[in-house]
Amino acid sequence: MQSNAALEYDYSVAKLYTYTAILFGFVGMLIGTLIAAQLAFPELNYLFGEYGTFSRLRPLHTNVVIYGFTVSGVFATFYYSAQRVLKVSMAESKFIMFVGKLQFALYLIAATAMVVTELMGITQSKEYAQMEWPLDLLIVVIWVLWGVAMFGLIGIRREKALYISMWYFIACFLGVAMLYLFNNMAIPTYFTSGNLGSMMHSVSMYSGTNDALVQWWWGHNAVAFVFTVPIVAMIYYFLPKESGQAVYSYKLSLLSFWGLMFVYLWAGSHHLLWSTVPDWMQTMGSVFSVVLILPSWGSAINMLLTMKGEWNQLTENPLIKFMVLASTFYMLSTLEGPIQAIKSVNAIAHFTDWIPGHVHDGVLGWVAFMIMAGLFHMAPRMFKREIYSKKLIEAQFWIQTTAVVLYFTSMWIAGITQGMMWRAVDEYGNLMYSFIDTVTVLHPYYAIRALAGVLYVTGFAMFAYNMIKTMTSSRELSEEPQFRSPMA
Amino acid sequence: MTIFLVVMLYWYIVYLYRSEKKGEKDYEKLGKIALDDELDSTPVNSSDPLPTDNKEQNK
Ligand code: HEM
Numbered sequence: 001m002q003s004n005a006a007l008e009y010d011y012s013v014a015k016l017y018t019y020t021a022i023l024f025g026f027v028g029m030l031i032g033t034l035i036a037a038q039l040a041f042p043e044l045n046y047l048f049g050e051y052g053t054f055s056r057l058r059p060l061h062t063n064v065v066i067y068g069f070t071v072s073g074v075f076a077t078f079y080y081s082a083q084r085v086l087k088v089s090m091a092e093s094k095f096i097m098f099v100g101k102l103q104f105a106l107y108l109i110a111a112t113a114m115v116v117t118e119l120m121g122i123t124q125s126k127e128y129a130q131m132e133w134p135l136d137l138l139i140v141v142i143w144v145l146w147g148v149a150m151f152g153l154i155g156i157r158r159e160k161a162l163y164i165s166m167w168y169f170i171a172c173f174l175g176v177a178m179l180y181l182f183n184n185m186a187i188p189t190y191f192t193s194g195n196l197g198s199m200m201h202s203v204s205m206y207s208g209t210n211d212a213l214v215q216w217w218w219g220h221n222a223v224a225f226v227f228t229v230p231i232v233a234m235i236y237y238f239l240p241k242e243s244g245q246a247v248y249s250y251k252l253s254l255l256s257f258w259g260l261m262f263v264y265l266w267a268g269s270h271h272l273l274w275s276t277v278p279d280w281m282q283t284m285g286s287v288f289s290v291v292l293i294l295p296s297w298g299s300a301i302n303m304l305l306t307m308k309g310e311w312n313q314l315t316e317n318p319l320i321k322f323m324v325l326a327s328t329f330y331m332l333s334t335l336e337g338p339i340q341a342i343k344s345v346n347a348i349a350h351f352t353d354w355i356p357g358h359v360h361d362g363v364l365g366w367v368a369f370m371i372m373a374g375l376f377h378m379a380p381r382m383f384k385r386e387i388y389s390k391k392l393i394e395a396q397f398w399i400q401t402t403a404v405v406l407y408f409t410s411m412w413i414a415g416i417t418q419g420m421m422w423r424a425v426d427e428y429g430n431l432m433y434s435f436i437d438t439v440t441v442l443h444p445y446y447a448i449r450a451l452a453g454v455l456y457v458t459g460f461a462m463f464a465y466n467m468i469k470t471m472t473s474s475r476e477l478s479e480e481p482q483f484r485s486p487m488a
Numbered sequence: 489m490t491i492f493l494v495v496m497l498y499w500y501i502v503y504l505y506r507s508e509k510k511g512e513k514d515y516e517k518l519g520k521i522a523l524d525d526e527l528d529s530t531p532v533n534s535s536d537p538l539p540t541d542n543k544e545q546n547k
Contacts, residue, residue, distance in 0.1 A: 086524035161533035163521040246519035
């Protein structure tokens with residue numbers, strides 16, 4: 001089977017998803033910056049009539065960056081790296097190739113429809129599950145196709161052992177499938193209201209506390225299986241490959257994998273501390289969240305140790321910089337999360353800006369950094385050209401790092417200030433501040449976050465420009481680089 | 489429940505190290521899969537030519 005010399009890895013599907021990752025990344029972060037500015041300067045709500053209000057754009061932001069940008073990044077890196085670690089080319093099976101392309105076509109339709117319907121205000125009103133049922137059905141099809149492509153490739157693989165990244169991709173596939181199905185059980189209001197309702201609006205099959213529990217079982221695990229698991233899959237492949245160093249401890253990677261799988265599913269109720277959910281469940285959410293530090297740090301430390309003896313690469317290769325910083329931010333946010341899940345801390349943190357602060361040191365510093373580094377690494381191999389500009393990557397790195405730091409520090413201060421002000425009482429037990437007092441105090445921090453958004457999106461535009469130049473006009477390579485990505 | 493999970497965790501760690509010591513498995517060499525990932529490079533654990541290593545299948 002190994003005689004076919006002309007056979008090459010086929011990156012056509014990976015390329016398609018690379019384009020959408022760049023597109024949705026830019027759009028999603030632009031919207032993020034706009035809504036950040038709206039919180040600081042409310043007049044900005046009136047730019048585009050009903051379509052420009054915070055309430056329309058916020059879910060659009062989260063959906064475009066999650067399902068547009070991140071998921072595209074996951075698919076792009078999957079269709080690239082899975083072939084390589086399984087040592088099998090998509091070109092070897094017409095069927096898998098077809099499934100991959102079909103999946104992309106449907107994905108593009110679904111993502112476009114998602115943007116349009118959410119702008120129109122059609123929504124299930126569940127966080128990260130806003131899409132209405134027809135789109136949900138389409139997504140199920142897309143997900144199944146991904147599964148077919150994944151297990152198809154695994155079925156015809158030459159490398160019998162599954163590399164650790166594949167385990168993580170499989171977990172992403174299974175985890176999301178299960179959670180998505182349960183959380184999106186919904187019935188169109190047309191059927192529930194004696195034909196008075198609408199076909200396009202549906203209500204959840206669960207209600208009250210149950211609905212909240214299922215929602216956050218999903219909500220938190222969307223974080224787990226979309227923002228963590230596939231991103232860990234990426235770093236386990238791209239960091240060793242780019243640096244030329246094998247994973248520091250393969251055993252530790254297996255251990256962290258099973259640890260993460262067992263623990264993550266139980267942590268979701270930390271989103272519902274101090275709510276009507278039974279007490280034992282809240283405690284369980286807290287405890288499992290704290291335990292979660294171990295497998296998370298296991299992976300992150302494993303990555304840092306992979307660089308042992310090779311730290312000079314950190315100064316020489318900007319892609320290594322991105323990845324090392326990504327795993328550092330992963331450590332930061334997986335320490336911060338468990339702290340916020342402790343009940344007494346949560347009493348201050350819940351509903352405050354500290355939460356978006358926590359979210360964004362994870363997504364900006366970890367998820368987006370890792371996806372961009374992965375795509376940069378793939379570009380010279382997919383397009384057979386060197387990366388257009390190293391200087392630009394360096395500049396992008398510093399601009400975006402500054403942005404992340406500004407974002408989370410301003411939100412830490414804002415969040416804790418807010419939490420303290422809400423709870424402050426005078427000697428007679430009366431509340432000392434009204435809500436608007438907090439808004440006035442927080443204004444400067446909101447302005448800083450908007451600035452952070454401008455910086456981050458500028459950095460992302462530099463990334464997009466660099467990628468497009470790499471695809472079109474960079475110097476051509478005669479052979480594929482083995483480890484370090486060549487750049488001008 | 490907690491005790492059960494803790495026992496499982498330690499059992500798994502011991503299992504990982506034991507099976508390596510006994511020479512049944514070599515986990516660390518799997519790390520090379522990412523580094524040496526050309527289409528025509530020799531698989532770390534190849535399925536076709538060597539029917540001998542049937543124990544290697546992941547659990
Ligand atoms: C230029 C970069 C970005 C800016 C300026 C930005 C800004 C914002 C703002 C203002 C909010 C609303 C916070 C609130 O309601 O108080 C938000 C929410 C959110 N953003 Fe972003 N964002 C950016 C990039 C991203 C990226 C890349 C991701 C994911 C890959 C992301 C994921 C989220 C999520 C999950 C939420 C919901 C957080 C929650 O419910 O607590 N953002 N973002």
